[in-house]
Amino acid sequence: MKMIDGGICAAKGFTASGVHAGIRKNRTKKDLSLIYSEVSASAAAVYTTNLVKGAPLLVTKENLAGGKARAIICNSGNANTCNANGVEIARETCALLAKELNVSEKEIVVASTGVIGQPLDITPIKNAIPELVKELGNHSDAAAEGIMTTDTVKKEVALSFTVGGKECKIGGIAKGSGMIHPNMATMLVFITTDCNISTAMLQKALSTDIENTFNMVSVDGDTSTNDMVTVLANGLAGNAEITEEGEDFAAFMQALNTVTVYLCKKIAGDGEGASKMLECEVFGARDEKTAKITAKSVICSSLVKAAMFGSDANWGRVLCAIGYSGADVDVKKIDVSFRSNKGEVPVCRNGAGIDFSEEIAKEILLENEIIISVNLNSGNAKSVAWGCDLTYEYVKINGDYRT
Amino acid sequence: MKMIDGGICAAKGFTASGVHAGIRKNRTKKDLSLIYSEVSASAAAVYTTNLVKGAPLLVTKENLAGGKARAIICNSGNANTCNANGVEIARETCALLAKELNVSEKEIVVASTGVIGQPLDITPIKNAIPELVKELGNHSDAAAEGIMTTDTVKKEVALSFTVGGKECKIGGIAKGSGMIHPNMATMLVFITTDCNISTAMLQKALSTDIENTFNMVSVDGDTSTNDMVTVLANGLAGNAEITEEGEDFAAFMQALNTVTVYLCKKIAGDGEGASKMLECEVFGARDEKTAKITAKSVICSSLVKAAMFGSDANWGRVLCAIGYSGADVDVKKIDVSFRSNKGEVPVCRNGAGIDFSEEIAKEILLENEIIISVNLNSGNAKSVAWGCDLTYEYVKINGDYRT
Numbered sequence: 001m002k003m004i005d006g007g008i009c010a011a012k013g014f015t016a017s018g019v020h021a022g023i024r025k026n027r028t029k030k031d032l033s034l035i036y037s038e039v040s041a042s043a044a045a046v047y048t049t050n051l052v053k054g055a056p057l058l059v060t061k062e063n064l065a066g067g068k069a070r071a072i073i074c075n076s077g078n079a080n081t082c083n084a085n086g087v088e089i090a091r092e093t094c095a096l097l098a099k100e101l102n103v104s105e106k107e108i109v110v111a112s113t114g115v116i117g118q119p120l121d122i123t124p125i126k127n128a129i130p131e132l133v134k135e136l137g138n139h140s141d142a143a144a145e146g147i148m149t150t151d152t153v154k155k156e157v158a159l160s161f162t163v164g165g166k167e168c169k170i171g172g173i174a175k176g177s178g179m180i181h182p183n184m185a186t187m188l189v190f191i192t193t194d195c196n197i198s199t200a201m202l203q204k205a206l207s208t209d210i211e212n213t214f215n216m217v218s219v220d221g222d223t224s225t226n227d228m229v230t231v232l233a234n235g236l237a238g239n240a241e242i243t244e245e246g247e248d249f250a251a252f253m254q255a256l257n258t259v260t261v262y263l264c265k266k267i268a269g270d271g272e273g274a275s276k277m278l279e280c281e282v283f284g285a286r287d288e289k290t291a292k293i294t295a296k297s298v299i300c301s302s303l304v305k306a307a308m309f310g311s312d313a314n315w316g317r318v319l320c321a322i323g324y325s326g327a328d329v330d331v332k333k334i335d336v337s338f339r340s341n342k343g344e345v346p347v348c349r350n351g352a353g354i355d356f357s358e359e360i361a362k363e364i365l366l367e368n369e370i371i372i373s374v375n376l377n378s379g380n381a382k383s384v385a386w387g388c389d390l391t392y393e394y395v396k397i398n399g400d401y402r403t
Numbered sequence: 404m405k406m407i408d409g410g411i412c413a414a415k416g417f418t419a420s421g422v423h424a425g426i427r428k429n430r431t432k433k434d435l436s437l438i439y440s441e442v443s444a445s446a447a448a449v450y451t452t453n454l455v456k457g458a459p460l461l462v463t464k465e466n467l468a469g470g471k472a473r474a475i476i477c478n479s480g481n482a483n484t485c486n487a488n489g490v491e492i493a494r495e496t497c498a499l500l501a502k503e504l505n506v507s508e509k510e511i512v513v514a515s516t517g518v519i520g521q522p523l524d525i526t527p528i529k530n531a532i533p534e535l536v537k538e539l540g541n542h543s544d545a546a547a548e549g550i551m552t553t554d555t556v557k558k559e560v561a562l563s564f565t566v567g568g569k570e571c572k573i574g575g576i577a578k579g580s581g582m583i584h585p586n587m588a589t590m591l592v593f594i595t596t597d598c599n600i601s602t603a604m605l606q607k608a609l610s611t612d613i614e615n616t617f618n619m620v621s622v623d624g625d626t627s628t629n630d631m632v633t634v635l636a637n638g639l640a641g642n643a644e645i646t647e648e649g650e651d652f653a654a655f656m657q658a659l660n661t662v663t664v665y666l667c668k669k670i671a672g673d674g675e676g677a678s679k680m681l682e683c684e685v686f687g688a689r690d691e692k693t694a695k696i697t698a699k700s701v702i703c704s705s706l707v708k709a710a711m712f713g714s715d716a717n718w719g720r721v722l723c724a725i726g727y728s729g730a731d732v733d734v735k736k737i738d739v740s741f742r743s744n745k746g747e748v749p750v751c752r753n754g755a756g757i758d759f760s761e762e763i764a765k766e767i768l769l770e771n772e773i774i775i776s777v778n779l780n781s782g783n784a785k786s787v788a789w790g791c792d793l794t795y796e797y798v799k800i801n802g803d804y805r806t
Contacts, residue, residue, distance in 0.1 A: 320519070351485060
């Protein structure tokens with residue numbers, strides 16, 4: 001398995017494009033992206049658990065009932081959510097694109113990110129689709145830009161791996177939570193692979209993977225209405241189709257996981273206003289559920305997040321977050337340390353503070369990737385969660401809109 | 404029922420004091436408080452659900468096993484939590500005070516608020532206890548000051564009410580969440596009344612009441628290790644002892660609730676760095692649980708809190724927070740409006756945006772007490788939760804410590 005270039009166009013048969021359609025007023029940033037597979041691909045998706053769901057998700061879910069897709073279209077600038085005519089607009093987008101690509105509209109994945117509750121005008125999309133299709137090529141970067149909102153960096157990754165003696169490729173792009181416009185709280189991830197895998201196994205791989213990856217990311221605890229992760233697998237690598245668990249499936253899972261973990265860290269580190277990526281690793285848990293609840297509670301704590309912003313080795317807040325997490329842990333067994341490129345400093349043993357150098361702790365915590373390491377000393381299960389610090393900038397981005 | 408002066412000294416037989424013991428270094432602020440009842444009082448308490456519990460809570464729980472108390476002692480500046488000798492120090496505090504007051508040490512409620520994980524030195528407490536006892540008098544304000552940490556206002560209330568033809572009085576003081584020192588995340592509430600009520604009914608009243616009051620307050624979603632609410636009822640009002648449900652118990656419950664709701668609002672409005680008190684009222688819910696989950700999810704949303712800081716009528720975030728709350732609601736039936744002293748503006752009907760004047764909304768949201776009103780249109784149950792906005796100041800207080 002090795003990292004390669006090409007993003008979502010790395011896998012055989014996939015092309016992409018991104019254009020400025022004018023959905024975002026007074027801007028030149030690309031705001032409409034397309035990902036296309038030259039052959040029909042197995043398609044799997046997971047959607048936000050928020051009861052308030054963006055209209056594009058509902059339409060995508062309908063379309064993917066057949067388990068196949070040819071293209072993904074995504075706009076930024078408007079979430080097409082909480083609008084009276086949202087489903088209609090999403091369906092019209094699919095129909096227009098399907099016509100231009102000469103594919104079935106039931107093979108289109110449609111996604112939107114941006115403002116909630118403001119009608120999405122079909123006109124700029126309609127006008128831009130011909131250009132969008134014409135531009136299709138090795139343009140993963142353009143597609144990655146087209147789905148960005150307040151993201152400060154493009155999130156793109158690709159790698160090659162081997163299944164049944166055949167070289168396969170997998171790549172992904174993502175956008176994280178950015179809400180400089182109201183309610184842009186969307187995590188969108190699009191993954192493409194030329195690995196040959198059945199829709200059922202692809203969905204199984206994705207649904208299993210996200211439990212330990214995207215579901216363990218939290219920027220601010222708010223679950224978006226438009227979150228979606230989609231994988232298209234077009235089979236062009238030529239491996240024997242993966243239709244059951246086994247060595248090939250495991251190889252695919254590993255590749256998928258490498259892509260998703262990479263994107264998770266990128267999303268976490270580029271959280272709104274974030275100055276640092278936080279990772280909480282929990283081990284020594286009695287079971288995986290306990291490890292997950294614990295890791296997520298720490299990563300979601302506003303107090304822990306603010307302490308990390310201040311590079312403050314405030315382990316008491318970590319313990320406090322574990323204590324209220326609902327996980328059944330023995331507080332008197334908990335060890336905590338902070339780690340970064342500058343080293344590691346143990347700060348708590350058996351649930352009580354230990355002497356440590358504030359200077360060394362500070363140096364470690366001034367880095368921009370911090371690992372909060374928690375040993376529950378009660379078993380062998382472990383988990384990892386990702387997040388970011390809480391900064392002035394977060395408040396500014398989310399509080400100053402329209403003022 | 405009418406509001407009166409006197410705080411925790413309003414009820415017959417209660418005196419209080421607050422002194423500067425020197426637990427907080429380099430400060431002159433009072434940091435040790437005492438509340439005393441001249442006769443033994445029925446005592447009830449509720450404690451944090453955090454598995455990490457402050458040592459004073461453990462000792463208080465032991466002491467209140469008998470259901471009676473004479474005094475409450477509380478220090479600020481150190482939470483006496485996650486220390487190897489915490490329980491020992493809390494017990495010693497009780498013993499020293501009991502000796503000075505000539506009461507049983509099993510009749511002492513002990514509480515602490517401040518830094519977690521730093522040993523609490525008994526010396527300043529020991530030295531201050533004689534003065535603390537000597538100062539006992541009509542000094543509710545001094546006691547209220549002694550328990551403050553980063554609270555910006557004293558939280559004190561009292562009222563008179565009638566039970567069985569007798570005038571009773573009830574008063575309370577509180578400190579809210581303030582964490583300018585690490586891990587000061589404590590809500591402490593001490594209530595005194597001269598109403599004659601059995602320990603069992605007092606506990607029942609308190610445990611019932613907090614479900615709709617203190618448990619519906621959230622400043623930042625972090626549940627402290629040291630939260631505690633205690634009520635002492637010394638019976639000196641001379642009413643027939645309340646030993647069962649009925650008219651008298653209802654009158655007491657109403658008075659208690661008036662005190663607790665007042666303190667909840669004070670705590671919420673004085674949340675760390677808060678510029679506004681937020682109240683989320685949910686009605687039309689199919690059941691109370693749904694109403695509570697919904698109200699709390701809205702009040703806890705970082706995005707809603709930041710929007711309120713920016714006086715932004717961002718109803719999409721309210722809908723989003725309801726959607727991920729876990730409450731089983733019909734999104735298409737939800738109405739939302741914002742209200743303050745300046746008026747009310749409906750912003751969402753049937754789960755979709757409606758036209759409203761941004762100017763009027765802004766004027767309403769610039770006030771410092773905002774009500775987010777949510778009608779689920781699915782039944783008759785309702786609930787209220789209290790919180791505050793998310794501000795630069797919150798991040799500063801919690802991020803800049805030791806920097």
